[in-house]
Amino acid sequence: METKFKVEVLSKEDCVRIHEASLKILKETGVIFHGEQALEIFRKHGAEVDGKVVKFSQKIVEESIRKCPSKFKLTARDKQRSVTVGEGLLIHPPGGEIFVSDLDNGRRKGTLKDFANLQKLFQACDDIDIAGYQPISPEDVDTDFRGLYCTYESIKHTNKPMLSPMQLDNTQQMRESLELMEISFGGKGFFKDNYCTWQAVCPNSPLTYSDYACDGIIEYAKWNQPVLIVPAPMAGITSPAQIMGTIILQNAELLAGIVLAQLVNPGIPVIASASTTFANLKLATWECACPETALLVVAITQMNRDFYHLPARVQTGITSSKLVNYQAGYETMQSLLLSALAGAQLTSQSVGSMENLISVSYEKLIIDTEIVSRIRRILQGIDTSEEAFSIDLIQELGHKADYLWHDSTLELCRAGWQPTMADWNSYDNWHRDGSVDIMVTANKKVKEILANAPDKIIDEQLEKDLTSYIKMVEKNR
């Protein structure tokens, strides 16, 4: 359902100006591509390649944008859970965090067990639409096989649509992860006709695609899997301190990546992400939670979704807080609500992430699902139908305060949004029930979900197929 109200920070003319400025940068300054294969593809299609710098004509850029679908189906192993990316608001897990924390054990490096537990939580939480990805980097797994094991654990614990882990360091590792995933969908060839996963491809700002980023685009596009491009300049550090300048630079990076993806596989879906941050120049660090970052991602979402008609992802719902506290709450809500009202169709980092994407909290993950649920309710807006005006009822009851007793209230009494985490009780009832803090409520919920989650949701045969594939990979390395 499309919302009737929207937050915008750019005018239509601003969008055109950003597009034109990006074309100028692409044409005159160009973008560095370190991947030899990528350079070859550009040469073959007549782009101007000077060393590693590729310069783009307006024509090739605009043709590439036109080839991108504005929405596509992302298929889940459980078909009921497949989603349409580019329609409504979808939430996917955080990715790239290193530490985990929970109320019982505090903050620590994440392990594969934590990774599996987090997948169980994604599977159980209705407000999280997509699972997999890489909410923590499991410290106890050899880096060569980390992405593969993450893929395996995701398959084992969730049948929602599943994103690929980030730690796939080369084409071979990407291929292994994709092959393992394809086994879970029933075997070779399934991905040729079904979009099932993607990997995050991040240019190195300013205006550079690493070898690794080139591989990410080419390999996934070759597998006929969507390409997610995540320009992430830090305003004042790797892009201009001016918000507009940063928007233009990241936009040029995005468009260059789109051209490569469409040259490899014309019509392949490209998800455009607003993951840009405004820097905290006091420390020269990125600051995901500042108001300027929230404004930046609103503007970029406008460009991606409304101007280019691309599925628009946003890195949002983020905090730099070290504790799950008041700061964590308002920073998370500030960015997620603004992004959602800007029309974000997909968000990352919105459930559980802390400390500017350094750690993930089990409890915050659960609490954040309530923020998502609140925002989904807000996006529904209000019913403005004739019936909703209730004129007959107002005249029937006149000056009597009998609405609470009236059948019309009874009918609708459960239609209102209700919290799963927030405590709406009176002080006395709250006190009577043990004066419980929200962290304790969330901790209890985490334990309940993990206690009820099965050891695996896949059958014996699939588990055997997956583990023997992994053994084969380990033997051949």
Next chain:
Amino acid sequence: MSTLADVAQSVVKGQMDKVKEHVQNLIDAGNAPLDIINNGLIEGMNVVGVHFKAGDMFVPEVLKSAKVMAAGVELVKPLIDDSEEQSKGVIVLGTVKGDLHDIGKNLVNMMMTSSGFKVIDIGIDMPPEKFADAIREHKPQILAMSALLTSTVYAMDDTIKYITTEGLRDRVKVIIGGAPITQEFAESIGADGFAPDAASAVDLCKELV
């Protein structure tokens, strides 16, 4: 064939037609009227109270159950001799002087009535004299006062002082409620009890009589 459990269940679910049907069947089958009320209708409301406290039922649903319960009582009432009619106790209920709010008070009334108490609701903006008159006239076991405003809660103190000087304090247990009220406040003005919501108020009354 209907059972007392069917009656209770209809009350919990707020099913008006069903409760009438089951109550009528039980009457026709010769069940004792008081048995139908106490072990069918009131039992249903007891379950409603538990659900409400647990957060599983919403106030409009509780009110609907209370209405359904009252409809059941209406069917049984003509069959009960006056001498036989018994209630869990008599409660005089009112909103204190200066305060016109009655939504909370009416909720409490509904819950108390549905639990088998006889409730005399003397209304809103009631000065101490009216509470005293009601004690003399209705001889309640409990006097229940309501206030919503922080400025009117002190009228509860005035009322207790007044009924004390009138020599009526020992005849009743005094309970108070309303958004600004706390247990501490209740103790400070010498009330016998306080409840934070309508369902708890019923439990409190059961303890006090």
